[in-house]
Amino acid sequence: MPKVKLSQNFVNNPPSTSKRRKTDYYDTLQPGLILEVRVNGRGTYYLRCRQHDGKTKQIKLGAVQEISLAEARSKATEVRQHHTTQDETPATNQITLSSFVYENYLPYVKLHKRSWEFDEKTLVKKILPQWGNRELGSITRADIVEYHNNFARQGYKPGTANRHLALVKHLFNLACKWDIIEKNPAKGVTPFANPNTKERYLSTTETSRLLLAIQQSPAPVSPDIILFLLYTGARRSEALKAKWQDMDLERCIWTVPLSKSGKPRYIPLSQAAMEILRKRLASRYPGSDYVFTNPGTGTRFKHIYNAWHSIRTQADLQDVRLHDLRHNFASMLVNQGRSLYEVQKLLGHADSKTTQRYAHLSQESLMEAANLVGESIRAGQAAA
Numbered sequence: 046m047p048k049v050k051l052s053q054n055f056v057n058n059p060p061s062t063s064k065r066r067k068t069d070y071y072d073t074l075q076p077g078l079i080l081e082v083r084v085n086g087r088g089t090y091y092l093r094c095r096q097h098d099g100k101t102k103q104i105k106l107g108a109v110q111e112i113s114l115a116e117a118r119s120k121a122t123e124v125r126q127h128h129t130t131q132d133e134t135p136a137t138n139q140i141t142l143s144s145f146v147y148e149n150y151l152p153y154v155k156l157h158k159r160s161w162e163f164d165e166k167t168l169v170k171k172i173l174p175q176w177g178n179r180e181l182g183s184i185t186r187a188d189i190v191e192y193h194n195n196f197a198r199q200g201y202k203p204g205t206a207n208r209h210l211a212l213v214k215h216l217f218n219l220a221c222k223w224d225i226i227e228k229n230p231a232k233g234v235t236p237f238a239n240p241n242t243k244e245r246y247l248s249t250t251e252t253s254r255l256l257l258a259i260q261q262s263p264a265p266v267s268p269d270i271i272l273f274l275l276y277t278g279a280r281r282s283e284a285l286k287a288k289w290q291d292m293d294l295e296r297c298i299w300t301v302p303l304s305k306s307g308k309p310r311y312i313p314l315s316q317a318a319m320e321i322l323r324k325r326l327a328s329r330y331p332g333s334d335y336v337f338t339n340p341g342t343g344t345r346f347k348h349i350y351n352a353w354h355s356i357r358t359q360a361d362l363q364d365v366r367l368h369d370l371r372h373n374f375a376s377m378l379v380n381q382g383r384s385l386y387e388v389q390k391l392l393g394h395a396d397s398k399t400t401q402r403y404a405h406l407s408q409e410s411l412m413e414a415a416n417l418v419g420e421s422i423r424a425g426q427a428a429a
Contacts, residue, residue, distance in 0.1 A: 078090065078121045141181065
């Protein structure tokens with residue numbers, strides 16, 4: 046239920062409603078005036094007002110082909126005076142959560158949020174069964190605290206519970222932004238402390254074990270994906286979605302068209318990574334655009350958990366996650382004396398604060414360098 050300052054140009058060229066049956070736009074200048082835009086592009090003016098008996102009624106004023114915006118505003122004033130005792134805005138807080146989700150929230154996030162599929166799945170399976178029939182304004186902070194705490198009772202990890210809480214906060218933030226409710230009931234609900242945020246790095250011995258397990262794996266493609274992640278520090282999803290058209294094999298540059306930051310990013314490919322690409326190119330699946338293609342189906346891999354779990358078990362690295370290979374890439378760079386700015390660019394971090402967590406590793410390298418100076422001075426003293 047977005048609110049906009051309607052103009053004749055907006056009326057003549059409304060935004061696409063995508064897969065929605067219709068979208069209602071509330072005019073910010075004329076209380077209660079609604080422009081309804083259907084999926085076929087046709088628009089109709091309505092006035093929503095509360096009558097003498099206290100009931101809210103939506104009255105049709107006319108199609109946009111019949112009357113102009115100025116005429117619709119004038120007619121809305123006349124109709125309101127006839128049907129009500131005083132101008133009142135619609136009681137938007139009487140909208141149910143289910144109605145808000147399907148009519149407003151999901152259509153919006155599908156256009157503006159890359160992780161909207163998680164939102165839709167969580168809303169349908171977790172949130173709407175509890176609160177779907179309740180009025181949006183009736184959901185309290187106590188309700189949300191109970192929802193959040195219930196994940197801990199069921200044995201979920203803090204990170205999982207916090208992700209669901211973040212979704213609820215985002216949902217109500219949008220409801221406030223669109224003036225549907227006045228306050229966000231999720232504001233001030235504290236996330237759980239997450240002790241599992243420590244990065245995991247591989248020692249030289251662990252790396253050797255991992256490489257041996259990869260070499261011995263019978264899987265045809267997954268070991269190459271794992272090596273590619275080791276050599277590039279890329280995100281798993283970036284590698285699994287990588288296409289040949291994104292690979293500049295002459296300049297050794299991989300273009301990720303849409304990174305997590307919402308912008309393209311460019312990953313330099315080492316010789317080790319290039320060897321993986323040449324190997325995959327030599328056995329490229331006919332007609333497939335993806336670098337890593339399932340040889341059985343000809344489609345891209347959606348996940349490689351089974352192969353990864355088998356390899357890490359073989360290497361006795363059960364606590365290492367696939368995403369930890371990205372952390373390991375960063376730690377190796379820092380310990381080799383590369384700057385945090387270089388690490389930020391190679392990992393594609395939009396915010397330098399994300400990269401700062403590797404700063405303690407650079408301090409270890411600096412300490413080693415400082416010790417070299419001390420040892421050199423002492424050696425000179427001994428020689429004298």
